[in-house]
Amino acid sequence: MKTKLSIALVALCALLFTACEHRGYPDGLPEFEHYYYAGFIPWNNDTVTVEREETELIKLPVQFHCEYIRTYDVQVRYFLKTSGIDHPAREGVDFEIVDRNGNKIPAASAGVYEITFPQARKGYDTIYVKPLAVNATDTRVIRIELCEGDNINASESESRINHVTKDYTVATFTQAYCRPLKFN
Secondary structure, three states, rough: HHHHHHHHHHHHHHHHHOOOOOOOOOOOHHHHHOEEEEEEEEOOOOOOOOOOOOOOOOEEEEEEOOOOOOOEEEEEEEEEEEOOOOOOOOOOEEEEEEOOOOEEEOOOOEEEEEEEEHHHHHHHEEEEEEEOOOOOOOOOEEEEEEOOOOOOOOHHHHHHHEEEEOOOEEEEEEOOEEEEEOOO
């Protein structure tokens, strides 16, 4: 019994004298004060396969990360990309980008759409894709990405940029920036 009590006492003393070092980090760096992140849920870059006869809306959830409420709204962009794809899926032929009711939404520019997070509040929203059930014989693919560039690189933060304005920057994560859609 004495041995168990002695071991417990030594462990407790060791625990009390072991602590994280306090380095006095500042609350925040000005360059990251208005820097936000977005990523696909589930947290991966896995392909979503869509059968040709499928007509139900495809839901691609997006998570927006922010710890503060701001006076401005933040737009998270998503990009339709076909570079390097032999048989790309075509917007308006194979699929449409729509709202939750299935109504086509306008692009911010060619192949670029936006989700708005009011007051930069953290949360979730969804990208909706409507398959058009085309009778094509080949498999077609489109990548929906949350980064602007074509060559994302884990070590280069510039390659993960989603959107930059005078008020804020939105970036993405290498683990959850791309959602390829494969139409079989």
